[in-house]
Amino acid sequence: MDIYDIAKESGYSIATVSRVINDSSKVSGKAKAKILKVIEENDYRPNRVARSLAKKQTSLVGIMVPDIRKYFESQSAYQLEQRFNANGYLTLLGDSTDDFDEKIAYLNLLKENKVDAIVCVGSTYEQENFYKEILKLSKDIPFAMLNANPLSKSKDISYVYIDEIDAMRQAMAHLYKKGYKQPIFVSYHENNYITRSYIAKKAGFIEALDEFYKSTDFIEVKINDIAKDMGKLYAFLKSNPRVDAICFELDFLAIPAFKYLVSCGVNIPEDIAIIGFDNIDATNYPSKQITSIDQNIALQADIATKSLFRLINKEKLDKNDNMIKAKLIVKETS
Secondary structure (H helix, E strand, C coil), X not given: CCHHHHHXXXXXXXXXXXXXXXXXXXXXXXXXXXHHHHHHHCCCCCCHXXXXXHHCCCCEEEEEECCCCCHHHHHHHHHHHHHHHHCCCEEEXXXXXXXXXXXXXXXXXXXXXXXXXXXXXXXXXXXHHHHHHHHHHCCCCCEEEEXXXXXXXXXXXXXXXXXXXXXXXXXXXXXXXXXXXXXXXXXXXXXXXXXXXXHHHHHHHXXXXXXXXXXXXXXXXXXXXXXXXXXXXXXXXXXXXXXXXXXECCHHHHXXXXXXXXXXXXXXXXXXXXXXXXXXXXXXXXXXXXXXEECCHHHHHHHHHHHHHHHHCCCCCCCCEEEECCEEECCCCC
């Protein structure tokens, strides 16, 4: 059965049937009820391509993430997809990595599929040469960026991100209040690209160190390979016994570090306090639940999707720069 058969069986014109299928308000209640009954009885499914041509929309939204295995990316994609699906949109997910050419390839793929909007999840998409492509494309396709706070912003893009500097201040204030004397910062450096998020977290740590620990030097331990470098971290702690607290850039680091240090006989939090970042579910499953910073991903997804719906409907954004306050979740490791 097609739209012509529905028109014939219902007794209404093809134009009226089309309006009902596309949820137009320009149809009487009686006509809508009759046509919907015919559609339901015949289990009719409108062709998405035909509908997109009629509406000049595809009801498709692209979501780009650099690594779907990581918690922030996977949870953001899930939360976004739930909200888009609830509003009649399907999503196309691109796992782009941090490679510029891969990002461009996915961006072109989404453009070719004529998506109604695109969400880029992660500060890696602030990379200057790629962000220039976003700025150009945003004139034709609505964009939202999660965990992104570029210096130059467009009124046609919705930016949603957390205040990493305040988040690190919360962590350091907690450690200072608990009496820890020498916190250090441990970061992840798998490749050569430095994200804005990392820079903001490090800056927040240093600022809070100056505020609470005025005479204490900044110390950073960089992890390149988690499996190999945990031993390096333990050796550093053994040779620097004054260190009694660690703020990790990511829970992705904090969890294996906790397990490794405990296996080496380190008492946590008595000898060393541990604070992670992301508050992933896995922080609740070690022998002691790991204190971590929660980024409120659900709220970020809410703001991004609502902003995109406004842009899709050709409405101006009330606010396109949305900074979210994170929350330190104190558990058993600090």
